[in-house]
Amino acid sequence: MKAQHTIDYALHLADDALVLGHRNSEWTGHGPILEQDIALSNIALDLIGQARYLYQYAARLMNATAASGKPEVTEDILAYLRDSWDFRNCLLVEQTNGDWGRTVLRQFFFSAYQYYFYRELQQSRDTELAAIAEKSLKEVTYHLRWSSEWVIRLGDGTEESHTRMVAALDGLWMYTGELFLPADYERSLSPGGIAVDLAVIQPFWEERVREVLQEATLALPSAVAQKGGKQGRHTEQLGFLLAEMQFLQRAYPGCEW
Amino acid sequence: MEKQHNWPLWEIFIRSKQGLDHKHVGSLHAADAAMAIANARDVYTRRMEGISIWVVESKYVHASNPDEAESFYDPASDKVYRHPTFYDLPDELKHM
Numbered sequence: 001m002k003a004q005h006t007i008d009y010a011l012h013l014a015d016d017a018l019v020l021g022h023r024n025s026e027w028t029g030h031g032p033i034l035e036q037d038i039a040l041s042n043i044a045l046d047l048i049g050q051a052r053y054l055y056q057y058a059a060r061l062m063n064a065t066a067a068s069g070k071p072e073v074t075e076d077i078l079a080y081l082r083d084s085w086d087f088r089n090c091l092l093v094e095q096t097n098g099d100w101g102r103t104v105l106r107q108f109f110f111s112a113y114q115y116y117f118y119r120e121l122q123q124s125r126d127t128e129l130a131a132i133a134e135k136s137l138k139e140v141t142y143h144l145r146w147s148s149e150w151v152i153r154l155g156d157g158t159e160e161s162h163t164r165m166v167a168a169l170d171g172l173w174m175y176t177g178e179l180f181l182p183a184d185y186e187r188s189l190s191p192g193g194i195a196v197d198l199a200v201i202q203p204f205w206e207e208r209v210r211e212v213l214q215e216a217t218l219a220l221p222s223a224v225a226q227k228g229g230k231q232g233r234h235t236e237q238l239g240f241l242l243a244e245m246q247f248l249q250r251a252y253p254g255c256e257w
Numbered sequence: 258m259e260k261q262h263n264w265p266l267w268e269i270f271i272r273s274k275q276g277l278d279h280k281h282v283g284s285l286h287a288a289d290a291a292m293a294i295a296n297a298r299d300v301y302t303r304r305m306e307g308i309s310i311w312v313v314e315s316k317y318v319h320a321s322n323p324d325e326a327e328s329f330y331d332p333a334s335d336k337v338y339r340h341p342t343f344y345d346l347p348d349e350l351k352h353m
Contacts, residue, residue, distance in 0.1 A: 033264070035285050035296035042299050146295060153288070 014054030015089035021047030155216025177225025
């Protein structure tokens with residue numbers, strides 16, 4: 001039973017990283033300037049890299065516990081051949097890119113979360129997860145710095161950039177609460193033991209977000225939290241994303257290039 | 258698109274490893290020095306090219322005029338005596 005929870009947990013973390021990585025990759029070739037196009041593509045690659053480690057780990061656990069004769073699970077199968085109700089990513093990461101302001105704000109909310117999350121996960125009793133966390137934390141530290149700077153620059157920028165950031169905040173804030181609502185598989189992995197205790201990192205996240213939004217001259221909204229993504233209940237946005245991301249493997253199973 | 262042309266140009270210098278000089282690697286646009294360093298990190302060090310970055314706004318770099326190249330550089334071409342190897346050293350002198 002614990003193995004199944006660890007699999008669910010690894011898939012949840014992998015799905016978060018893959019879906020946001022894919023969203024960011026939609027900017028590749030369309031960034032506002034060349035330098036930022038590359039910056040966001042770098043972040044997309046970092047996230048997809050994190051997703052790969054986590055999918056590989058989940059696949060190993062699944063194959064180890066599978067009944068004999070079942071076909072082998074691979075990272076590609078997990079990424080490309082599951083349907084949206086199997087995905088356990090939080091709702092925040094699947095939201096559409098919108099304009100540059102909305103994209104960097106989404107990244108900031110998620111990077112701030114990942115930063116404190118991985119910092120804790122390094123202490124996990126699951127040594128595999130702890131190792132992935134240690135490697136990923138360096139990447140996320142930069143993502144947080146980069147996205148914080150952009151949120152401040154645009155929030156405290158021109159009248160237009162400020163207006164756009166207010167709109168982005170209104171559109172995304174309702175999806176941040178879910179980050180700290182543990183799913184059943186998280187609760188059962190003894191928070192603070194294998195899984196990260198989300199109640200521990202929430203105050204750090206809130207403090208960091210408050211600081212950055214304040215410097216960006218943006219007011220903290222109050223909105224009801226939307227939830228369900230971590231249990232497979234998604235907004236319609238994920239379906240469209242998967243349709244594009246999974247098209248090739250669905251249309252040409254096993255295709256390689 | 259209009260606005261990006263207002264961002265100043267920056268010259269980027271990267272030190273590839275400890276003990277080596279910063280070398281000019283190219284230029285990029287950024288709104289200020291902090292963004293120039295971040296952009297340089299993302300554009301010029303993504304394949305482990307560096308451990309340190311300098312940025313200088315291009316307008317502060319003053320260059321010699323290519324039209325004056327003849328008068329600037331050609332006169333040095335027949336001054337071999339400016340090289341230390343031009344001189345015969347006495348045999349008593351070791352370790353040079």
